[in-house]
Amino acid sequence: MIENLLTYIIFTPLLGALVVLLLPQSKTSSFKWVALVALGVTLVLSVLAVTSFDATVEGLTNSEEQLQLVDKAEWFSVELGSLGKFSVDYFVGVDGLNLSLLLLAAIVLFIGAISSFGIKQKQKGYFGLYLLLSTSVLGCFVALDFFLFYLFFEFMLLPMYFLIGIWGGPKREYAAIKFFLYTLVGSILILIVMIGLYNSVYDPVKTGLEAGVIENVSEASPDMISSIQYAVQAGQMESENIVKSFNMISMADDANYLPDSFLGKNSYGEIFGQSARWIAFLALLIGFAIKLPAFPFHTWLPDAHVEAPTAVSVVLAGILLKIGGYGIIRTAFSFFPDSAFHYSWLIGFFGLFSILYGAMNALAQKDLKRLIAYSSVSHMGFVLLGLAAMTVEGVTGAIYQMFSHGLISSMLFLLVGVLYDRTHDRGIENYGGLASKMPKFTILITIAFFASLGLPGFSGFIAELMVFIGAFKSSTVIGAIPYWMPVVATLGLVLGAGYYLWTLQRMFFGKFWVKDKAWRETLVDLNAREYVMLVPLVILIIWFGIYPATLLDLINNSVEGFTQLLILSVE
């Protein structure tokens, strides 16, 4: 067990980025190796974090006791005179809600680094930015202070913008700026809520310290904390002693909202006649739904994917989208469970709509990468549907879907990259009968397609099944979404089979034919490097499809803590 493990995980890629920057431009060939080693170390450390995770720990999502591998230190604080004080922590930790995503991020970033070996121009900048992106992505998944989280969240945009804008396809500038602006709109919504939350939430432990009730942090027993919370709620605490906080765990506990604060549970804060909590919830939801992306905020995704270089597409689909889903779980649902219940019908409906809308769009695409991008929209709809259900099965399914889609979509984009590397063309109609020319490639893409369309035996099936049963059960257990939603959502499975099989038939089966004669020579089967990145993914996808307990045993307790939090707020 290593001290400060998460900190090492976050900052190892940053260290790598520094090394890349310091190395002279002449050592071009060394940059990719630096990136690979840095991300390899990150992967090993992440696996270590997963293996050292204690699955038996129980607790509601709003208790700090259930967190593990915590690193916490005060970063800075500002005195506000009679208004008290606000403090920002460096606070990272994992529970079952983000553990799987941390692992996913480490895997996908590592494989993305391998696939980046094909980058030939401006390697120093590319790998520097890629490593910078890695740090901010990893940080985003483990940060538990909203300020810190937001910092990582925003910081992702910078390397992403340049990675698409410089190394992308013909319309890269348009795509990059679209991506940037879209996400920025989401960030602003999140920022507004963050400010509102910081105005409403205090940290009981620090308030206790400030007021002199306790001497140091170790004295803060649960009893002590609740007596401080009681004092604050009763208005007995001097206002200058109150320490406001960005602690995301505290934010999920109603007792940590100041009495009569704007976003407190029993406050009368209203915006346009609506409860401020509802509005704040919606703002967070939309902010992260843009990232997810859900209909109607998804149009940046196809453009960004099509223009991005392969490795960036992989990271984008494999990890960045999951930050949207994770954000909804960790912030919107955790902070405002009552509002989540209030809007569950709407969330479920948009989930359902995304599933069908994304799939129908995929069916109409002529560009292979766009097709996969729209299939991502469809698959991320399952995340929303599962969350809206507010049942253990639904939430587990949503998390599992994010994990599984991370692996499957990475594989799909890598495979498209394989084809693109050879011909610089992704038009579905420009190929035919590739199976006879590239049999091994065809086998792998068939596996990926079937995994993505939810064939049992692959991880996607388990995820979708859990979302379905969880969503259907919702009405009986908690009444969040109606019975018909999951039943209608099953249509997504047929549409999924439709666009994938049609693509297989058009591109891979039939007589070999390509639009450009020159491609006949360039279309060769997979090489060793491509095997190295694809085969491990196949193994993982099958492993998590056959033995989901590997992951579920780790996250079960946390998911139960999370759904318990939701149910408590409804009662």
Added chain:
Amino acid sequence: MIDLNDIISTTEFNPLIYWIIALMAIPLLSFFTTTFLKKIAPIWGTLLLGVNLSISIYLASQYWDTTGVSIRGNWFSIGDTQLTYSFLIDQLALIMLVVVNFISVLVHFFSMEYMRHDENKPRYFGLLGLFTFSMLGIILFYDLLFIFIFWELVGLSSFLLIGFWFEKKSASLAANKAFIMNRIGDLGFITGLMILYSQFQTFDLEGIKSLTVLSSIEDGNWVAEYFKNGELVRNGLDGRWLSAAGIALFCGAVGKSAQFPLQVWLPDAMEGPTPVSALIHAATMVAAGVFMIARIFVILDAQALEVVAVVGAITAFMAAVAAFSQFDIKKVLAYSTISQLGYMVLAMGVGAYTAGLFHLVTHAMFKAGLFLSAGTIIHQLHQLEDKDINFDPQDMRVMGGLRKYMPVTFICFLICALALAGLPGFSGFLSKDAILLNTAVWIDEKGGGFYFIEVLAFATVLITAFYTFRMIFLVFTGDFRLPKLIPANTTLKPLQEGNIFLQLPMILLAIGSLSVIFGFTMKAENTWFYSLIQDPIFLVPESYAAFNLMDLPHEWFENLHFRVLAISIALALSGVVIAYFLFRPGAKFSASFVEQREPIGVIAQISFYHWYQNALYEKIILKFILWKVKRIAWFDRVILDGFINFIAKFQVVFAHLIAWFDRNIIDGFVHLTTYTTGRVGQLTRSVQSGNVQAYIMAALAFLILMLIWLLF
């Protein structure tokens, strides 16, 4: 009250699990290894399946008399819900094990010759292994989720085998159609899983059945009450969901067992190699749907069973009609398979569980026999093709008189055909008779509008015998028509009988189609099959349950039996007679018969195009969907994204406006201010001219003004 966790608790270790693992691992091993064993792949695959068959027979002999052994263990848990896997080795599973492995071995053996010249035969044998693996999964597992998992894997292997010759566009299209039609049915299966899970929180069939018995109907609600982890659970759903669960699960069977309205994939599936058609699309995979209905039979309620019966009867009749005008021998057999599956489903629907399963087994034998015989014919005719002589070896119009060239094939085909036509002495007679009898009794009890089911079921007997013998007359009697159809200057190689690889499986299956295999009797209930498998009792709450056939007075069966027997034999014989008059050896076929693309006459066309169901799906529904998705993509690109781009452009324009405003108005104001100040400054500066006279003048003027103001 029962605790769910007790029902689905892990069973004690039982060495049987090794046999089960072996049964599934061996075909899977074949799948993974054949690709690497280029030349010996066929022998290796066949040997492995031979081992599997031996294990199945051994297990059958060991567990023949037991009431069923179940093995259960934990798979994974979601929250506090434990999901399990479980196997059940009961008589039904054992019979299916032997049948599937038996036919699989024969098909492997047959394929060694049939696929001899195909360079991709390692892949072919591997896929046969994958299929057998998946099929055995459906049979062995006793958990709806696992049945679904292997169900889908069966769909995958079927997809890969139909599209085996993927360079043919029609083959890959047929593969897609099969998979997607199955998927549509599977939506129902998943919905069924959702309903049952929300009530019982388990997929284990033992658990579902035990808790269904305990569930009740209260005020129109279907309430399930039980303990789970020591806590009382009380789940309620509207009572209609009980029927919905059954119907939804049945939808899965509609896809897999090619029932109306999803049956259109099966005729197209004939694009696959013929031995594959025998194994998958006649004997085993398509029967999986019926097997699944059998597994969930006791939790089906009266309404669901009515749906099952109606769908079965419609399917049986429609497909039989479609079979009588086809030219392609495999198409006839495909439609006939659909029709016979309709019978099995009908049997399930009327509650004749044992009769349906019995027909499943007899049909597996005789239909696999028919397909392999047809495969032999196709294979041998294919040998005659060369670069000058091109014809479709599946077209019955090029055949004729093959009895003389291929006597063994003829006899095998004839025996299986007699079984299909349901004539006494052959297995199909016993099982079909049982289905008809049970249907008749069920309808007598049910009454009302259900008589049309009986009409369809008996009409199908006539049509079945007709198309079967039309096929026999066209293929085996009269003169060999091919020599007259080839260009005059070419000569045909002599047509030969298939070799031992082709003959042996056919012969074994033909023997399996004799009724003596099941007992010296004219009544199905006297066969050994009936002594092993009995109709179970429905477990759903009473107000929803269908009546059990066995509760009806036995005299009803006795009274009706002779009538049903007489009518069905009479119908079958008249079918044979009609076929004889139309297609007898000396019958004159019009000159265009051999060249026309489609038969003449409205009824024949409806039959040939299978009631235009394909046309409806492809020309209207599919077209509509493709048009719709294009519209949606247009909406996404032009409207939604256009809106975003518009906002972006608007922003830019707005920014320019602001810039203009800033430059001209704000800046202008500032400029104005400075200008004014400047002018004023100049004005005032001009006052301070440094000229004493001017100062005095100004002071004087000011003084006068002051005075004026003071005075007035």
